[in-house]
Amino acid sequence: MSKEELIIGLYSLAPLIIAGITAAIILVISAAGESRAGSGRLRAVNAAEKLSYLAFTAMAFISAVHFIKIKGPLTLFHNAVFFDHYSAAAGFIFSVMGIFTIFIAASEMKSESSRFQPEYYALLLSAAIGSLIMAMANDLLAAIVGIEILSFSTYILCALDNKNKRAVEGAFKYFLTGAAAGALFLFGLAHIYGGAQTTFISEIPSMAAVNVQGPGPGAPLLIGLVFITAALLFKAAAVPFHSWAPDAYDAATVSVAAFMTYFVKAAVFILIFRIFAAAFIFMASSITGVLSVIAVITMTLANIAALYQNNLKRMLAYSSISHTAYMLIAVICSAGVYKNAVADCGAYIIFYLVSYFFINAAIFSALAMLSPGENRVHTIEDLKGLGFKKPFFSASFSLALLALAGIPATSGFIAKFFIFYNAFLSNHHALVLLAVINSLIAFYYYIKIIMAMYMQKPESGETAVSFGNAGRESAICLAVSSALIIILGVYPEVIVKLAKLAVISSF
Amino acid sequence: MQSTISYIPLLMTMVFACAVPFILIAADYLLGPKRPDARKQTTYECGFTFEEYEDTYSDRLYVRFITVAMLFILFDVEAIFLFPWAVSFKEFGLEGFIEMLFFAAVLLLGLYYAAKKGVFEWD
Numbered sequence: 266m267s268k269e270e271l272i273i274g275l276y277s278l279a280p281l282i283i284a285g286i287t288a289a290i291i292l293v294i295s296a297a298g299e300s301r302a303g304s305g306r307l308r309a310v311n312a313a314e315k316l317s318y319l320a321f322t323a324m325a326f327i328s329a330v331h332f333i334k335i336k337g338p339l340t341l342f343h344n345a346v347f348f349d350h351y352s353a354a355a356g357f358i359f360s361v362m363g364i365f366t367i368f369i370a371a372s373e374m375k376s377e378s379s380r381f382q383p384e385y386y387a388l389l390l391s392a393a394i395g396s397l398i399m400a401m402a403n404d405l406l407a408a409i410v411g412i413e414i415l416s417f418s419t420y421i422l423c424a425l426d427n428k429n430k431r432a433v434e435g436a437f438k439y440f441l442t443g444a445a446a447g448a449l450f451l452f453g454l455a456h457i458y459g460g461a462q463t464t465f466i467s468e469i470p471s472m473a474a475v476n477v478q479g480p481g482p483g484a485p486l487l488i489g490l491v492f493i494t495a496a497l498l499f500k501a502a503a504v505p506f507h508s509w510a511p512d513a514y515d516a517a518t519v520s521v522a523a524f525m526t527y528f529v530k531a532a533v534f535i536l537i538f539r540i541f542a543a544a545f546i547f548m549a550s551s552i553t554g555v556l557s558v559i560a561v562i563t564m565t566l567a568n569i570a571a572l573y574q575n576n577l578k579r580m581l582a583y584s585s586i587s588h589t590a591y592m593l594i595a596v597i598c599s600a601g602v603y604k605n606a607v608a609d610c611g612a613y614i615i616f617y618l619v620s621y622f623f624i625n626a627a628i629f630s631a632l633a634m635l636s637p638g639e640n641r642v643h644t645i646e647d648l649k650g651l652g653f654k655k656p657f658f659s660a661s662f663s664l665a666l667l668a669l670a671g672i673p674a675t676s677g678f679i680a681k682f683f684i685f686y687n688a689f690l691s692n693h694h695a696l697v698l699l700a701v702i703n704s705l706i707a708f709y710y711y712i713k714i715i716m717a718m719y720m721q722k723p724e725s726g727e728t729a730v731s732f733g734n735a736g737r738e739s740a741i742c743l744a745v746s747s748a749l750i751i752i753l754g755v756y757p758e759v760i761v762k763l764a765k766l767a768v769i770s771s772f
Numbered sequence: 773m774q775s776t777i778s779y780i781p782l783l784m785t786m787v788f789a790c791a792v793p794f795i796l797i798a799a800d801y802l803l804g805p806k807r808p809d810a811r812k813q814t815t816y817e818c819g820f821t822f823e824e825y826e827d828t829y830s831d832r833l834y835v836r837f838i839t840v841a842m843l844f845i846l847f848d849v850e851a852i853f854l855f856p857w858a859v860s861f862k863e864f865g866l867e868g869f870i871e872m873l874f875f876a877a878v879l880l881l882g883l884y885y886a887a888k889k890g891v892f893e894w895d
Contacts (some may be wrong), residue, residue: 289881293885296889297888299888347813
């Protein structure tokens, strides 16, 4: 490796290196604080929080610099990773997500009764490493390393409250299904290697054209693509691979559930889109039928299941499953008939992820403000009568729920609009119709929460939840995300333009 | 024809691999002495019986064995990487030496973490 290669390698991997070193320092802090009891935990948690906050900020800054400075797509480390606008944009999004997660987690981590260790932050950083590798991967073997780093961090985060039986159960379910998904991915990868003689995303189209004889895209490639897609849909929790999601979200603490809804989903969709657009666009038409069916089943089943949920986190889990389906529609359309289909769909997926991220950050920071430190399950009944007692909280929470439902003037509406409009242009009319009907079904359960807050009185006269004074960071997060929901809803051009730039220059 | 013949050893290996477990289980069943007692009938897992720990560990897995096994695998893998490096030490030169030191440092950090968290406190 020459000196120039080394320097550009270090430069491109700077966010990963920062995350890795910071995670290691946090582990040392945690281990060194182990022998001291009582206030030792709180001190270590505070130090770890500040360090990880600094690291994520630095990562966001460096990714932004990458995004501005990169001239065109590069492949580094013997083609193992891409270094392009797409990966830089992904790095920026993941870093901001990390910062918001730290804010949401503050009230859980810092209350006196909390048992959570500073490792929480190290795991967040290692999850960021995994998802960045997924976003940068050119070699599918590198992609699977990224997927596993992200998944293992998430399993542990999910089981962090290891004295709680439900948490361990949910994490274990997640672990088993996730392990199955990893096996599926490897199996698919073996078939792709058999069909195309390469594991590099950028080489699959040309190699496949050389190696395939006779008509059709070649059975091994198709089998491989189906298995890889199934594995990634496992991680993204699409029906029929969704069964772990409600249990895992319910088991995890509020901030981890938030992290799983936006962070893991973003990482998975960024990888799915890269694989689809860069490697398999030439045979996408042979799999869009299957994906359409999966999208329709996913949204219908998730929305109907969510109607019957009373537990807030389980309802949000089903809601997140239904949003997977909407993003899947954009993936399907990237094989579209009209010009620029790939660029448009990629941009709309990124915009949807960003919008969904802010909405969920708002919702989960609101949940984190409820009864901090008590670690109890919140149902819709608990929210009765909050509406006028806590005007700021209830208004922001309602705004976020309406954005999830897709009311105009929120980012949720515009994100859905882009995707549906694009699907309409690609002649997927039935898909659009079913998606719109499903959005209407979803209204019911989002409105149910708002009704409980504003129009119903609690039975005992007192509201069932306390607010305490630990929720300052969560309140900041709620306010910022709510503002961003409105700003993106009214003025989405900036993000869409940047996302289009990223996708056009990278694919 | 030539290509078909070259696969025959593979086929024979597969047949043999399938047959071995049946032969072993059948031999055990036919030849082995059978003196069952309650202890032998219980579930056996990773060096301890569930019965033995039923009172103290009724719902939590006894985890020490697994952590130690994990650490063993960790350093096993390190050794796998160290051997080829040691053989071609001269070719890799200073650069390889620094890379290996870094690799070992990361694993040592893990060992320090495990030790501080009390993995080696065997009461």
